[in-house]
Amino acid sequence: MFAVVETGSKQYIVKEGDILRVEKLNAEKGAEIEFDKVIMVDDKIGNPYVENAKVKATVIAQGKAKKIIVFKFKRRKGFKKKIGHRQHFTQVKIT
Structure with missing residues (x-):
């Protein structure tokens, strides 16, 4: 048995026992x-x-x-900009 679930504006095909990484949810570990x-x-x-x-x-x-x-830059102008980003996620197991 499988299902298609929507969470965090994304859709996931899931079945029992699957482990997914979804967008951050407000829930504690073990919840x-x-x-x-x-x-x-x-x-x-x-x-x-x-x-x-x-x-x-x-x-x-x-x-x-x-x-x-x-990393952004403009040629011949001396403009350089370096930014890092780490996306938060929640890992869940389908039961």
């Missing part, structure tokens, strides 16, 4: 969470979401992704 924006379950397709469908998950970890370097 149980529910995804109620279920777009599809097996052969049922929602319009836009499937009614009375929920996917349960357990929070495994909160963390930051690998650093991404953004």
Whole structure:
């Protein structure tokens, strides 16, 4: 059995036992969470979401992704700008 879940403006295909990295959620490690924006379950397709469908998950970890370097410059002008960014994420296990 699989489902398509929407969280953090992204869609994920999930099944029981999967481990996902989703956009940061306000939940502590070990907390149980529910995804109620279920777009599809097996052969049922929602319009836009499937009614009375929920996917349960357990929070495994909160963390930051690998650093991404953004480097901007303008040729011949001496303008250089270097910025780093680390995106926050929540790792969950589908139950």
